[in-house]
Amino acid sequence: MWIKNLNVFQAEDKLPWTAAEIEAALNAARCPACGSQSLSTEGFAPPLKHAEAMVYSVDGLVFALHQEISRLLPAAVINEELAARAEALAAERGHEPGRRERSELKDQIIFELLPRAFTRSRYTGVLIDLQEQRIWVDNASDTRAEQVISALREALGSVPVTPVNGAADTADALTRWVQAPDTLPAQLTLGDRCELQDMENVQASVRCTAVDLGSEEVQAHLEAGMQVTKLNLCWDDALEFDVTERLALKRIRPLDRINDSLETLDNDDAVAELQARLALQGGALRQVLRSLYPALGVATDASAAAA
Numbered sequence: 001m002w003i004k005n006l007n008v009f010q011a012e013d014k015l016p017w018t019a020a021e022i023e024a025a026l027n028a029a030r031c032p033a034c035g036s037q038s039l040s041t042e043g044f045a046p047p048l049k050h051a052e053a054m055v056y057s058v059d060g061l062v063f064a065l066h067q068e069i070s071r072l073l074p075a076a077v078i079n080e081e082l083a084a085r086a087e088a089l090a091a092e093r094g095h096e097p098g099r100r101e102r103s104e105l106k107d108q109i110i111f112e113l114l115p116r117a118f119t120r121s122r123y124t125g126v127l128i129d130l131q132e133q134r135i136w137v138d139n140a141s142d143t144r145a146e147q148v149i150s151a152l153r154e155a156l157g158s159v160p161v162t163p164v165n166g167a168a169d170t171a172d173a174l175t176r177w178v179q180a181p182d183t184l185p186a187q188l189t190l191g192d193r194c195e196l197q198d199m200e201n202v203q204a205s206v207r208c209t210a211v212d213l214g215s216e217e218v219q220a221h222l223e224a225g226m227q228v229t230k231l232n233l234c235w236d237d238a239l240e241f242d243v244t245e246r247l248a249l250k251r252i253r254p255l256d257r258i259n260d261s262l263e264t265l266d267n268d269d270a271v272a273e274l275q276a277r278l279a280l281q282g283g284a285l286r287q288v289l290r291s292l293y294p295a296l297g298v299a300t301d302a303s304a305a306a307a
Contacts, residue, residue, distance in 0.1 A: 029155035060131035191232030
């Protein structure tokens with residue numbers, strides 16, 4: 001287990017489940033096989049292969065795995081078969097099939113080809129933080145994250161969470177940190193990349209990679225009115241990540257302090273390794289959010305969420 005991206009959802013009230021209750025609910029919501037006439041199906045799967053446990057829990061962090069099975073039926077394959085059948089009908093009748101008939105032909109082709117199509121599984125990690133009243137979805141896509149939360153709602157009955165929202169001027173805060181690194185929250189330091197956006201011309205943007213963010217070139221863009229919409233940060237020599245103006249964390253990577261700990265894990269015991277990774281990264285990310293969110297206008301008091 002290693003979380004690479006983080007979409008965070010904040011509970012509107014105290015999350016009401018125990019790890020055991022989540023286990024039971026997700027066990028009843030396992031991802032079913034994709035039927036011969038189904039384009040896709042979704043549910044949850046055991047985080048470890050050849051294991052039955054649906055969740056693993058450490059220090060109030062409950063890890064689960066969402067699964068989506070899709071049939072691979074490319075549009076190009078359908079269109080090629082449709083063109084061939086339409087051409088055969090035109091040769092037989094002397095005229096091309098109309099729009100409605102082509103639509104019916106397409107439906108027939110999909111019906112015939114679906115049972116022969118390969119299937120592909122896509123997995124998404126989910127961390128339910130029962131201590132901070134948050135749910136973390138390991139995916140860079142907002143749409144995918146919402147899909148996983150919807151699946152959790154179906155499995156658990158009710159999941160009173162919404163995407164984390166900060167102050168309206170998140171880009172202003174990120175920009176200020178690049179201009180004055182000493183204003184960064186405790187234990188956070190600037191990395192070596194960022195994305196800049198001209199607020200008056202959305203098509204004007206600059207991507208800076210592997211550069212000194214204090215360089216004259218970067219600072220000149222900011223003085224000209226551009227703002228930082230994505231910023232690479234490092235936390236306490238343990239993690240680095242990009243934070244976006246929408247408060248998503250992307251490209252999360254371990255640094256020396258966590259890498260040293262990962263090297264000592266017992267790879268022969270899959271359960272112990274997963275739980276150790278969950279404790280290491282989950283605990284670090286929890287601390288990151290505690291440092292980052294107050295500076296970006298996000299409430300971090302779990303009791304406030306439960307009030």
